[in-house]
Amino acid sequence: MNGRRILLEVNDLKKHFPVRGGGLGRRAMGRVKAVDGVSFRIFEGETLGLVGESGCGKTTLGRCVVRGISATSGAVLYHGSDGQAVDFLKLDGRDLRRRRQEIQMIFQDPHSSLDPRMSVYDIIAEPLRVNGPGTGRGIDERVKYLAGVVSLNISHLMRYPHAFSGGQRQRIGIARALATNPRLVVADEPVSALDVSVRAQVLNLLEDLQEEFSLTYLFVSHDLSVVKHIADRVAVMYVGRIVEISETDRIFDGPKHPYTEALLSAVPRPDPRSRMKRIVLEGDVPNPADPPSGCHFHPRCRYARDICRERAPALREVEPGHLAACHFAGDLELRGVSAIR
Template sequence: MSDAPAHGPAAPAMPDDTLISVRGLKKYFPIHAGWNRRHVGDVKAIDGVTLDIKKGETFGLVGESGSGKSTVARLMLRAYPVTDGQILFRRADNSIVDISHMRESELRAMRREMQMIFQDPYSSLNPRMTLLELIGEPLVIHGVGTQAEIRDRVAELLSVVGLRPEYLQRYPHAFSGGQRQRIGIARALALNPSFIAADEAVSALDVSVAAQNINLLQDLQEKFGLTYLFITHDLGMVEHISDRIGVMYLGRLVETAPTDDIFTKPLHPYTEALMAAVPQPDPKGNRARKRVPLKGEIANAANPPSGCTFHPRCPYAEAKCSTDEPELRMVTPNRQVRCHFAEKLDLIGVRQ
């Protein structure tokens, strides 16, 4: 354990293999009404998320739109202010800092160690900037290198992501979607971060191009020792790239497990429903799979259901589920689930 001092009061220690840890993380967006903009409620976008991401691993985060996946990533990088909870981060010098309530001036130095790859490669790049300006911008902002050194660094980064250094003076419109996303990856790598949040980084791309970029991310992870938070709707993609997976529903984690375990034997009914939506090759129709009916739509985060928030849609719900809120608990080593009856249910995964 590292006992290095952190910002403000001493931050709790983390396991030596952990790079980033969020504890009881909450993000509420206020609802105002009336001529005087009176506070009448909150959208509970994130409502008590706790997870650890180990150094060098890829942690996949899945769930429906509106479940809070992207908000978690933005909170971890402090793009949003935190309502409550801790975000502990292990810096390059092995000190542990709590960035949850850091001032902007203090966060500036942290930006070098944690970066983001955005979903849309078309809107995340300024069309009026050349590749030299786009990829070199983080270096300029942080005062890293002379103009000549920045130019050399950008040329190097273009080569690293599979683009030609001669493209330095070109603009984003000259590139395909897959190439633009590689430009975004190069920009994220500019300051040598240890942690990268990839928010639906390949969802806007064709399947073959997405696969190439996923392979690139894996190669870069091995080469530079990167740690990823990988957010996606594509369960096939997350199965391929992730070491562990967290399943989110209505601002909370409902299950976390190693990838093989969660695809073989899910423990939460919502995870089973997601698994049932994964297409399986079976041209002769010999493979009978149970289809789990998932009723309705994700609830309103401003007025979540009582008890287990998933109970209105759960095919296994009992009376207890509508009144008693389940805790995220450890059921086996490395597996957590938020369900009263996880041990009793016989759920079906993809690999059965």
């Protein structure tokens, strides 16, 4: 990590999707609170891992941050290299086009995120044509340079995405994301759809690129072993909220939130004896249109007491740099990965 300069500050971000009824008019019947009051910071040069079970709101949060979808409320303060902080969500016109280049996204499924009717060359060139001042020659050089950076064969650039393997397609997606020289990259499960055999290669590539281009990553994944490997800090999300955030080692060795403890206990380990101690999370992630009262985790929490049903715990600093949203954080003796092992 290059120091502790803040690059991005997300403040009380919410994304509520309207649930529409059938029939004429399709009136809004309720709201899916996919992201419901999320605040965190990303420091320049770090990788912040974002974990949580399916449906917790990770993708929605990532897409709001890059403005792939519009947030319902909240702010995303972006600290530019010129030292100015701007609310990225409020920008428009030229300011938005300029800042958009600095905040890019890599998607989970490299198949559906690449336009099948465009050549790989055009896929990588598109953001340069849309945003950049680049001319034909400048674009040509840059596309070839980017292909080299992600180890794509330059003689294959006129081919279409279907001609490439999953791992190569993800390299195309990465080259496209890097085209405009971003500072922050939101990577949404960038290796989850890939064969296990190529996952490590793509992860290593992302790490090398981070170093080479001084990138900052918000790295979304439900795979804790990947996050342990790649992240400097980890944020744990549950039903639209961050329930714990700290440095990676502290999350893994000494979790402060029962949900994190349960997630960690499910990380596969080679030793069969350790599997006995898995904390089984009963039931599914609750429906964010109708979440449980108080602490959203209470119906599944082995430590829940009466207050948990009544009052929502705030995300508070339990130890310096370690925040958790649990009424009993700091009092509970929770097991990390080393203890479970």
